Amino acid sequence: MRTAYSVETVRTAERELMARLPEGALMQRAAAGLAAACADLLGRVYGSRVVLLVGSGDNGGDALYAGARLARRGAGVTAVLLNPERAHAGGLAALRRAGGTVAGAGQGEGLVARADLVVDGIVGIGGKGGLRPEAVPLAVAAERSRAAVVAVDLPSGVDADTGEVRGAAVRADLTVTFGTHKPGLLIDPAREYAGSVRLVDIGLELEAVPPELEALQHADVARLLPVPGAESDKYRRGVVGIAAGSARYPGAAVLAVSGALRGGAGAVRYVGPAADAVIARFPETLVSDQGPAKAGRVQAWVVGPGAGEDAATVAEVVAADVPVLIDADGLRLAEPAAVRGRTAPTLMTPHAGEAAALLGVSREEVEGGRLAAVRELAGRYGAVVLLKGSTTLVASAGGQGAVRVNATGTSWLATAGSGDVLSGLAGSLLAAGLSAVDAGSCAAYLHGLAGRLTADGAPVGAHDVAAGVPAAWRDVVRGG
Numbered sequence: 001m002r003t004a005y006s007v008e009t010v011r012t013a014e015r016e017l018m019a020r021l022p023e024g025a026l027m028q029r030a031a032a033g034l035a036a037a038c039a040d041l042l043g044r045v046y047g048s049r050v051v052l053l054v055g056s057g058d059n060g061g062d063a064l065y066a067g068a069r070l071a072r073r074g075a076g077v078t079a080v081l082l083n084p085e086r087a088h089a090g091g092l093a094a095l096r097r098a099g100g101t102v103a104g105a106g107q108g109e110g111l112v113a114r115a116d117l118v119v120d121g122i123v124g125i126g127g128k129g130g131l132r133p134e135a136v137p138l139a140v141a142a143e144r145s146r147a148a149v150v151a152v153d154l155p156s157g158v159d160a161d162t163g164e165v166r167g168a169a170v171r172a173d174l175t176v177t178f179g180t181h182k183p184g185l186l187i188d189p190a191r192e193y194a195g196s197v198r199l200v201d202i203g204l205e206l207e208a209v210p211p212e213l214e215a216l217q218h219a220d221v222a223r224l225l226p227v228p229g230a231e232s233d234k235y236r237r238g239v240v241g242i243a244a245g246s247a248r249y250p251g252a253a254v255l256a257v258s259g260a261l262r263g264g265a266g267a268v269r270y271v272g273p274a275a276d277a278v279i280a281r282f283p284e285t286l287v288s289d290q291g292p293a294k295a296g297r298v299q300a301w302v303v304g305p306g307a308g309e310d311a312a313t314v315a316e317v318v319a320a321d322v323p324v325l326i327d328a329d330g331l332r333l334a335e336p337a338a339v340r341g342r343t344a345p346t347l348m349t350p351h352a353g354e355a356a357a358l359l360g361v362s363r364e365e366v367e368g369g370r371l372a373a374v375r376e377l378a379g380r381y382g383a384v385v386l387l388k389g390s391t392t393l394v395a396s397a398g399g400q401g402a403v404r405v406n407a408t409g410t411s412w413l414a415t416a417g418s419g420d421v422l423s424g425l426a427g428s429l430l431a432a433g434l435s436a437v438d439a440g441s442c443a444a445y446l447h448g449l450a451g452r453l454t455a456d457g458a459p460v461g462a463h464d465v466a467a468g469v470p471a472a473w474r475d476v477v478r479g480g
């Protein structure tokens with residue numbers, strides 16, 4: 001499991017550790033890890049041109065000490081000081097002793113344009129708001145230059161705790177982060193600015209503290225996925241009911257069933273007006289022309305994909321005493337009070353536009369502040385909420401505790417019907433007995449991986465993604 005902790009938690013852990021260590025030891029650990037990552041990226045350190053962008057805090061200190069290490073190995077290192085009076089004194093002295101030079105902000109853009117490597121030490125976890133105006137031209141120059149850009153701890157200008165980006169921020173190829181991942185490094189839009197992320201262990205002890213975010217890895221998903229035992233039959237493996245599709249959108253039913261068949265339930269039961277289309281494509285489906293309440297026993301329901309205006313079916317499913325996944329039109333049609341009143345688990349799976357409609361805010365607001373939005377929805381509905389997107393977030397019912405984040409997806413998954421496959425898959429995992437948080441996060445993981453494996457750099461349709469789920473599942477259980 002990968003975890004990310006809030007700035008407040010990091011600060012507390014750092015204070016405790018610093019009290020036990022000689023002065024400056026932590027910064028030396030950080031700088032050593034940073035310099036090693038820079039050297040790896042440069043390949044050849046000797047003779048390379050390195051420019052440090054140095055703000056007024058310890059983030060700049062890390063950059064200066066790392067710059068000193070690179071200068072000792074023969075790099076030409078220049079520090080651009082955004083606030084010369086407040087630059088880290090010890091770091092500056094170390095850089096000068098190692099033969100590095102110092103320049104004012106005015107020379108910064110030209111230096112960045114000619115650099116092989118730019119180190120962004122403008123702000124780290126002490127940053128407030130977006131980049132200050134004087135730093136913006138440097139961030140722009142770094143983005144334009146051919147130099148590799150390494151962010152120290154996090155790209156300057158992004159919010160460490162929320163992943164929000166207000167105004168300009170540094171775009172890094174690599175972020176070297178210290179002690180733990182910060183939430184912003186795992187959540188879009190900030191995640192996109194971070195490039196690849198390398199974690200440097202500086203000895204912080206965080207195990208006893210609840211994280212802000214958790215990201216499942218292959219081994220975690222492998223442990224959670226259902227495996228049929230020798231005694232299993234289709235009913236013991238779980239039956240998932242799919243109430244989806246309409247005369248207008250029969251395809252949504254077919255796609256939700258296609259996901260459900262690959263999700264580990266022993267059988268898929270379909271109710272709705274698209275039974276012919278479903279059976280034609282998937283003859284193994286149990287279809288019923290009765291409403292959900294009379295369709296026969298299921299261990300979990302999926303309702304909503306392509307449902308059109310069929311509020312009665314949504315209400316019938318929401319009233320069922322088994323885990324229910326509500327997606328797409330179902331999110332709009334479900335009565336909030338009925339959802340809140342449910343006692344069995346509920347999993348809601350909106351994309352940003354649907355989440356915005358439920359919250360009564362703009363889509364941009366949800367996309368810019370995904371963590372707050374998913375927690376808010378989970379709180380309002382007392383339901384587990386999976387907010388879809390390039391990074392998918394899953395909040396526990398009530399919105400408290402660690403939020404799961406999934407980044408296995410690819411932008412090729414932004415295709416019609418892809419969400420229907422995801423809801424079928426997650427519903428199937430619910431029926432197989434996973435908790436709503438595990439079902440949602442494992443489904444997002446497999447779905448993203450299936451998208452990545454099948455797309456392999458080219459466009460794919462939603463049905464390809466569903467067909468790719470078994471390969472993703474095998475990849476996960478075989479350890480990648």
Ligand SMILES: NC(=O)C1=CN([C@@H]2O[C@H](COP(=O)(O)OP(=O)(O)OC[C@H]3O[C@@H](n4cnc5c(N)ncnc54)[C@H](O)[C@@H]3O)[C@@H](O)[C@H]2O)[C@@H](O)CC1
Pocket residue numbers: 014015018026027030055056057058059060062122123124125126127128129130131132135152153154157178202
């Ligand atoms: N505290 C520790 O034990 C360690 C801290 N480390 C580094 O220290 C960083 C935190 O250092 P600080 O607490 O000094 O804070 P930062 O260096 O992140 O930033 C604070 C400084 O930047 C200014 N500032 C705030 N917002 C700004 C903005 N939007 N634009 C421009 N300037 C802005 C503030 O006035 C302040 O002077 C970490 O991110 C990490 O890089 C590492 O050395 C590891 C050990």
Ligand SMILES: [K+]
Pocket residue numbers: 059120121122123124151152153154155156
């Ligand atoms: K930084």
